[in-house]
Amino acid sequence: MSKIVWKPAALLAPAPAVIVSCQDGKKANLITVAWTGIVSSDPAMTYVSIRKERFSYEIIARQKEFAINLASEKMCRAVDLCGVKSGRNCDKFAVSGLTPLPCSKIGCPMIEQSPLALECKVTDVIPLGSHDMFLAEIVAVDVDSGLIDENGKLHLDKSGLLAFCHGEYFALGKRLGKLGFSVRRKPHHAASPK
Amino acid sequence: MSKIVWKPAALLAPAPAVIVSCQDGKKANLITVAWTGIVSSDPAMTYVSIRKERFSYEIIARQKEFAINLASEKMCRAVDLCGVKSGRNCDKFAVSGLTPLPCSKIGCPMIEQSPLALECKVTDVIPLGSHDMFLAEIVAVDVDSGLIDENGKLHLDKSGLLAFCHGEYFALGKRLGKLGFSVRRKPHHAASPK
Numbered sequence: 058m059s060k061i062v063w064k065p066a067a068l069l070a071p072a073p074a075v076i077v078s079c080q081d082g083k084k085a086n087l088i089t090v091a092w093t094g095i096v097s098s099d100p101a102m103t104y105v106s107i108r109k110e111r112f113s114y115e116i117i118a119r120q121k122e123f124a125i126n127l128a129s130e131k132m133c134r135a136v137d138l139c140g141v142k143s144g145r146n147c148d149k150f151a152v153s154g155l156t157p158l159p160c161s162k163i164g165c166p167m168i169e170q171s172p173l174a175l176e177c178k179v180t181d182v183i184p185l186g187s188h189d190m191f192l193a194e195i196v197a198v199d200v201d202s203g204l205i206d207e208n209g210k211l212h213l214d215k216s217g218l219l220a221f222c223h224g225e226y227f228a229l230g231k232r233l234g235k236l237g238f239s240v241r242r243k244p245h246h247a248a249s250p251k
Numbered sequence: 252m253s254k255i256v257w258k259p260a261a262l263l264a265p266a267p268a269v270i271v272s273c274q275d276g277k278k279a280n281l282i283t284v285a286w287t288g289i290v291s292s293d294p295a296m297t298y299v300s301i302r303k304e305r306f307s308y309e310i311i312a313r314q315k316e317f318a319i320n321l322a323s324e325k326m327c328r329a330v331d332l333c334g335v336k337s338g339r340n341c342d343k344f345a346v347s348g349l350t351p352l353p354c355s356k357i358g359c360p361m362i363e364q365s366p367l368a369l370e371c372k373v374t375d376v377i378p379l380g381s382h383d384m385f386l387a388e389i390v391a392v393d394v395d396s397g398l399i400d401e402n403g404k405l406h407l408d409k410s411g412l413l414a415f416c417h418g419e420y421f422a423l424g425k426r427l428g429k430l431g432f433s434v435r436r437k438p439h440h441a442a443s444p445k
Contacts, residue, residue: 060368061399062355063392065295068367070407071414071423072288073265079410094266094288096300098279099380101259106290127264130427137433161256173262174254183386192377198257205255213264213417220265220414220423221430228391229265229414230424233324239331 089140
């Protein structure tokens, strides 16, 4: 394959497409974010990068708390709305038809319709240019009970998560394998009776 | 939906499943990473979080350069191998069947089979616990020429990108919409002749 060299661009994909919730006094707000990821497993830490001009920027900078709400296919329209509208002019929960639920460890709401939410406390704010990075510790995880089986195992793949790729939203498709599949030995078969 | 509160965990999904390439002297290495994301659009900046114990950690800490190679479905087995094997004991390019190609702006190779690579220079290393975060500026983007149409537009969706979700690899599935679709007006139709 021949390669064409382009100038620097934010072309990492797929990215998660999530809705970040936050609250300042009585005003809760939502903002869609794709610039997010896990930065450490233990302690579990994440980040969201947000432009200074965004309404949620000031709220999170002041309150030092937010929740990351994973989004399902069904939430795609709400995800898009929360990315293009501003909370300065509207109530994002009302506009998007999403329902706030109290978090357990932080003072802002999570989204009831979200399959899984990460409750986060900001540990650092790093200015980088167009965006500031809010580094945060994950302090609790809220899981939709319908995704947990009778053995307590989480089936996140059943929630129809959204991905963001080069300006477009996609559903997750075919399952291709489990971490470690390339080196896993085939299971032993019991000798068949003769 | 009722929610069950779990203790903190790295449950953000979907994450990108990418292979990071690096080089120290003559020895090139590959490591699969899901803890990566965009942290700023302008300048275009990214990060990869890597455990200190990993062979690539020292290489990247010393050389301050790496490339993020996006991975396609066809590369799934190589992605898994580069995540579970160590470059201390093997040549990852040989083991995974991937082909090194020189980068344009940095001294380590990219992967020929990758649809798109981000050439990166480390700007900061932030220790966080299990992982250290390598913050980096994207200095060039290498795009497979087959993904660019005659108008110069990139069709990244045609490359069959891999996503990582809760310990499993997935292909991207159905396209659900373009950023801004929720507020876009329907195109005007020319008045039909009477």
